[in-house]
Amino acid sequence: MHAIKLKFPKFTFIVIPVFLVLLVCTLKADTLLLEQNIYIANPKPVRNEVDPKDLEREKRERESRRIGRRLTHFFNGETGDPFSYFHPTKQRLFANRYWPVEIQPEAHGSKTEIEVSVNQGESFSYRKPILLPIPNLNEIRYRAIDQLQNEEKWKSIFISRDDVGPKLNYGFDGPYLVLDQTVYGTKETKVKVYSEDEESGVLHQFVKIGDGDWSIIENDVVSFQELQGRQQVTLASLDQLYNRSNLIRFATVMVSEIKAPSLETEFVVLSETGAICNRKSSVWFPKWEHPVPYHVYWRKKDNGDFSKYVKGQILLEDANEGEEYQLEFLAKDELGNQSKPEIWKCKFDSKPPTTTIQKVEEGDSK
Incomplete structure (x- = not known):
């Protein structure tokens, strides 16, 4: 029986390896594509760490600073511009010294002029703005007259002049001390701001910290937590006609912690096992710098209430022989x-x- 020999063309030995390589690459490509599809279909969730409340607060702060920058020249007293405001609750029209009114005659066959009279005084040709000469109510009378001397009947409007800013005051909520015209407080201390304007009403209350921008005071409160270190605080308010209140300035210092007092001793020996003392031993607490007044309190460990340290040395004569003597101490300031x-x-x-x-013995000294 004869074996059958198969003959392949020479190029077959070249094509087969190439085919195998292409097959492997295709499988790898399919695998990669599959992995990519799995990744796309199942993306890893990205946690948003930004609190929406923080974003809203930052937005309000930016807006309050923007308004403060826009009104800076009013806080600097650089305004004499005429403004008017209709108070909806009092049903009255308010203006500062000048009323920026626009009086226009109706269409007429001949040229028409407008006459104005203030508080029953002499009439004059209308020009804007109109000066309000007295505080409180001013009567403005006006009419149209044409070239033929046809006169309109007088019309009147009453305007309240208000060129005085709000009354501004402040107080403190929480622990505080006033020393040398500086207000010391803690993170819990708040400045409560009060403004009152019996005429046109209060627009906003503002605060400026140091050389920063003016910003609106929210909820009538400025927190000491916003004040780091020593700061110069300026308070002001505007009424609806942009009349400024009196400026209030004061320095603030936030004191949020106090260090433990140091302790010094006399007739105390240090050994490898610790301190050794006797009835001649004493301790005392030297003073150190702190922004506000403070006191040191001490007691024997777990023995009664703390006592206020005044000055001088504390003797350790009430200890028992061979026992460990313990003192517990701390500092507390007036805030x-x-x-x-x-x-x-x-x-x-x-x-x-x-x-x-x-x-x-004899001989031992040799």
Whole structure:
């Protein structure tokens, strides 16, 4: 039986490897495409870390600063521009010293002029703005006259002149101290701002911190938490006619913490096992710099209430022989800031040392 030999063209040995390579690449491409499709179909969620409330707060702050910048020249007293405001609750028209009114005659066959009279005074040709000569109510009378001296009947309107800014005042909510014309407070301290205007009413209250921009005071409160370090605070308010109140300026310092007091000792020995003391030993608390008045309080560890340290040395004569003597102490200022309690320890040893004399035998001294 003869074996059958198959003959292949020579180029077959070249095509087969190339085909295999292409097949592998296609499989890899399909796998990659599949992985990409899986990735696209299942994207990893991205967590949004921005709180919508924070965004809204930042938006309000930007807007309040923008309004403050727009009204800066009013705070600097650089305005004499005429303004008017109709108060909807009082049903009255208010203006500052000048009323920016536009009086136009109706269409007429001949040229028409307008006459104006203020508070029953002499009439004059209309020109704007119209000066309001007296505080409170002013009567403005006006009429049209043509070239033929046809006169319109007088018409009247009453305008309240208001060129006085609001009355501005302030107070504090929370712990505070006033020392040398500087207000000291904590993160809980707030400045409460009050404005009153019996005429045209209050537009906004504003605050400026240092050399920054004016910004609107929200909810009539300025928090000390916004004031870092020593700051110069300026308060003001505007009425609806942009009349400015009196300016209020004061310096502020926020004090949010107090350090623990240091302790010094006398007749206390330090050894490898700690401090050693006796009935001659004493401790005291030296003063250190703090922005506001403070006091140091101390007690024997877990023994009664804290005592206020005034001055001088605290003797340790009430300790028991061989026992550990412990003092607990802290500092507290007049704003309510309190340091963490510290503990100082010493072992009480009041036994005197002893001596012995040993007999020296002859020959031992050699």
